Amino acid sequence: MPQLNLTHVRPHFPALRDDVVLFDNAGGSQVVRQVADRITDFLFTTNVQLGASYGTSAAAGRKVTEGRAALATLLNAERPEEVVMGATATQLFDQLAQSLVQHWEPGDEVVVTNFDHEANIGPWRRLARQGIVVREWELPEGAVAPTPESLAPLLGPKTRLVAMTHCSNIFGGINDVRAIADLVHEHGAMLCVDGVAYAPHRAIDVQALDADFYGFSVYKTYGPHHAALYGKYDLLRHKAGNINHYFYGEDRVPNKLEPGNPNYELAYSCVGVIDYLEELAAAHGINAKGRAAVEAAFDMIADHEAALAERLLAYLRGREDVTIVGDPSSDRDARVPTISFVIAGQNSRDVVEAVDPSGIGIRFGDFHSKRLVQSLNLGDPDGVIRVSAVHYNTLDEMDRLIERFESLRRQAA
Numbered sequence: 001m002p003q004l005n006l007t008h009v010r011p012h013f014p015a016l017r018d019d020v021v022l023f024d025n026a027g028g029s030q031v032v033r034q035v036a037d038r039i040t041d042f043l044f045t046t047n048v049q050l051g052a053s054y055g056t057s058a059a060a061g062r063k064v065t066e067g068r069a070a071l072a073t074l075l076n077a078e079r080p081e082e083v084v085m086g087a088t089a090t091q092l093f094d095q096l097a098q099s100l101v102q103h104w105e106p107g108d109e110v111v112v113t114n115f116d117h118e119a120n121i122g123p124w125r126r127l128a129r130q131g132i133v134v135r136e137w138e139l140p141e142g143a144v145a146p147t148p149e150s151l152a153p154l155l156g157p158k159t160r161l162v163a164m165t166h167c168s169n170i171f172g173g174i175n176d177v178r179a180i181a182d183l184v185h186e187h188g189a190m191l192c193v194d195g196v197a198y199a200p201h202r203a204i205d206v207q208a209l210d211a212d213f214y215g216f217s218v219y220k221t222y223g224p225h226h227a228a229l230y231g232k233y234d235l236l237r238h239k240a241g242n243i244n245h246y247f248y249g250e251d252r253v254p255n256k257l258e259p260g261n262p263n264y265e266l267a268y269s270c271v272g273v274i275d276y277l278e279e280l281a282a283a284h285g286i287n288a289k290g291r292a293a294v295e296a297a298f299d300m301i302a303d304h305e306a307a308l309a310e311r312l313l314a315y316l317r318g319r320e321d322v323t324i325v326g327d328p329s330s331d332r333d334a335r336v337p338t339i340s341f342v343i344a345g346q347n348s349r350d351v352v353e354a355v356d357p358s359g360i361g362i363r364f365g366d367f368h369s370k371r372l373v374q375s376l377n378l379g380d381p382d383g384v385i386r387v388s389a390v391h392y393n394t395l396d397e398m399d400r401l402i403e404r405f406e407s408l409r410r411q412a413a
């Protein structure tokens, strides 16, 4: 696999500058030019309501369909109807919960973790108001990844669904979703996966994971502020209720889960993410389109990201006063370059605010994985320091950050 050429990558992101370094990408990534171009194209040529018989309306409909198909390609869904679109991953998980519960009985059970972003916890917990029993899956002391063994005792004949994340937005670790999906399916339950922290870094493959539902945010994956939720077609058709207008039948997949329609221009602009990944592959001598280009591009991305992660992790591992919150190795199969840590005797907020004047954007907090950060008992009211890189970051940028940490350490000594 060729090495990622950053001279090719960076001009595709007009917002990137040399004097500002963005390491808060797990909060939101920069957008590729092709995405913005497609938003403009939609608004300037086809900004009409869908579903009418005149030509412009039909053209607008085709563009939204193209956008849904692009998301299906990113997810490796079998068909575009398996993609529900919405504003945010949080909203889509909530809509899914409200839809599935229509087919459940009081006393049915869901399993949620205490170690993930609240987006895929809260919507399921709130079902308790409708009589659904909520079971909490905790990480064993010191563990940074969930295992089938820790989940097994929580599963039973009444379990309807397990909610988990593909990649922690704190630990940065990639979880073995397939092993967990197999266990969940043995119990006749469904698995809903939060892929928000994974999607910017690796090619998602919902079929290989055998996930029943899988959501991610396109605004963290080089696209617009838009989100996608995959669901297996049969489950969307038969296990999910209608949360749209009463006259939408249960066979209206996926529209019955998209109350009031998704945003058209943002949906269409998702095609720009595929344009970019295809161009990236081509610029590296790989002649691939669609899904093949997505896989080739993310393969190159993974190697570069592992180098970025290693640069920072090597530095952090060498500091006796630092505790890495997550896997200290940079293995591309085990983690993404979302790196959290705490420094003994220093408040996370103070460290981050001391970095701010250098024009490097990092961040402190719990990142809405509040239950996890509370359970880790870090003793710091401001949570962890998080440096989250993506493929457009350079090793030079990482070195600048490390230099900054070093000068702060010298000042503190």
Ligand SMILES: Cc1ncc(COP(=O)(O)O)c(C=O)c1O
Binding pocket: 026, 027, 087, 088, 089, 090, 091, 117, 119, 120, 165, 167, 168, 169, 194, 195, 196, 197, 216, 217, 227, 367, 368
């Ligand atoms: C792992 C994870 N899940 C979910 C979300 C929420 O995504 P959205 O803003 O699309 O609801 C985030 C945002 O930070 C996240 O990191």
